[in-house]
Amino acid sequence: MAALSRHPWCVATALLVPLLTLAAPAWLRLGGVPPAWAVLWLLPWALCEGPRSGALAGAALGLLLDSLHPASASLLPGLVLLGWWWGRLARRATPVRGTLVLGLLALVGTLTLELSLVLQWLLRGWWRSAAVMVSPESPSGGAAVLDPGVHPGPLALSGWHGIDLLGAGLHLLLAQTLLTALLAPMLCSLQLLLWRQLGAGSRG
Amino acid sequence: MPAARWLRRATAASAPRAPLWLLVMVLVLLGIRFSRGALLADAYALLSRPFWPGTAQSEWLRSARRLEDQARLSQLELENGRLRGLLGLQAASGEGRVSAPVISREPGGWWQRLMLGAGSLQGIATGQAVLAPGGLIGRVSSVTPTTATVTLLTDPVSRVGVWVGRNQRQGLLSGIGTDRPLLRFLEKDPQVRPGDVVLTSPASTLVPPNLPVGVIQAVNDSADPAPEAIVQLAAPVGAVDWVQVLLR
Incomplete structure (x- = not known):
């Protein structure tokens, strides 16, 4: 369709995603975890605009959100993939309308996004621990400083470790997925309605 | 006669x-x-x-004693700073502090951070320690002219050298994504117990020494490769609205 891209204020609504991520209203959290605002914006956008615009919007959102976080893991690959996939769904004969379907798409999307982060942290942790083991005298590793001491190298490796991902990470993943899937039928269906009307209007 | x-x-x-x-x-x-x-x-x-003379003059003497102590303390701090500089360690706290409001908090996500409403224009720089009422809560990870992002001690990226105040056993305080970070000791037998106070280590090159961090809540002696302890932070990270940044 690519009709919404002609409305600058529609594109500007994407700025709400980093703003809401920063504001993180306390009353809209589940177990202290906020929803994935990027998923809630990207899903209706990609369903209206198609795979190419969806992937581009995913990349733009990924860059915006990554700028708020350190470079330890990126949301960009997950969001590009989701934008492209949801855009492909829009090409089907029957357009996605049902609120339940929107909720399910948001659930799978959030899960995919979170798992892409988990995968990056696992790979990063594995790579860095391998580097410390190979070079125990490296500055991050260093030799044992105390006697009887413990090799501080593996302890100093920062970031999500496998055991932490199984504990706090799993709680975070489930809470964010559930909250986003619960909010999606309400928020995404409103956005879909508004944007489809705008798209039809601009074509007409 | x-x-x-x-x-x-x-x-x-x-x-x-x-x-x-x-x-x-x-x-x-x-x-x-x-x-x-x-x-x-x-x-x-x-x-x-x-x-005998009244208490007025004795108060004056006590005040003179306080002044003398303060002068001696600043001399000792100068001396301490010089020695720490020679050793290449982080300067002791006591220099300037900047108060900053918390304008965004993200304590429950993959990245556990606060955003402050003060930045490089106020003298804040990357790496500076951030204190809340109670003790250390994190370090500045990035700054803009008007904002600063603080990586909390609970963030899995955070690693801070600490020691136990009672017996000076060194360890590494590591965020694990929960409200309570994990203290991983560098010794096989640290001899700590719940209730021990955790302070920043004088050997740390990242944060000023002896800032209060928290209290040991539980100890796991059987952890590998060394015992671990769950630390309850002294500062209420989720509720704090104003913090202080220690300027170097």
């Missing part, structure tokens, strides 16, 4: 006792002399106590 008769009679009656009184007097005087007037001084203090 009745008076002369009386005098003669009196002198004759007291003559046998005179050497005894004389001896006592001489001993007392010698005692006073060799005790350097101790008896006299104590007697004087006892008698003059009601007339």
Whole structure:
């Protein structure tokens, strides 16, 4: 369709995603975890605009959100993939309308996004621990400083470790997925309605 | 001459006792002399106590003592800073502090951070320690002219050198994504127990020494490769609205 891209204020609504991520209203959290605002914006956008615009919007959102976080893991690959996939769904004969379907798409999307982060942290942790083991005298590793001491190298490796991902990470993943899937039928269906009307209007 | 008769009679009656009184007097005087007037001084203090000066002057003396202590403390801090500089360690706290409001908090996500409403224009720089009422909560990870992002101690990226105040056992405080970070000791037998206070380590090159961090809540002695402890942070990270950034 690519009709919404002609409305600058529609594109500007994407700025709400980093703003809401920063504001993180306390009353809209589940177990202290906020929803994935990027998923809630990207899903209706990609369903209206198609795979190419969806992937581009995913990349733009990924860059915006990554700028708020350190470079330890990126949301960009997950969001590009989701934008492209949801855009492909829009090409089907029957357009996605049902609120339940929107909720399910948001659930799978959030899960995919979170798992892409988990995968990056696992790979990063594995790579860095391998580097410390190979070079125990490296500055991050260093030799044992105390006697009887413990090799501080593996302890100093920062970031999500496998055991932490199984504990706090799993709680975070489930809470964010559930909250986003619960909010999606309400928020995404409103956005879909508004944007489809705008798209039809601009074509007409 | 009745008076002369009386005098003669009196002198004759007291003559046998005179050497005894004389001896006592001489001993007392010698005692006073060799005790350097101790008896006299104590007697004087006892008698003059009601007339001693009031508390005003003693308060003035205490205030002078405080001033002296402060001057000595700043000298010691200067000396300590110079020695820590020679050792390449982080400077001790006590330099300037900037108060900053918390304008965004993300304590429950993959990245556990706060955003402050003060930045490089106020002198904040990357790496500076951030304190809340109670103790250390994190370090500045990035700055803009008007904002600063703080990586909390609970973030899995955070690693801070700490020690236990009671027995000076060193460890590494690591965020694990929960409200309570994990203290991983660098010794096999750290001999710590729940309730021990955790402070930043003087050996740390990242944060100033001896800032309060939290209290050990539980100890896992069987952890591999060394014992671990769950630390309850002293500062309420989720509720804090204003923080202080220690400027270097």
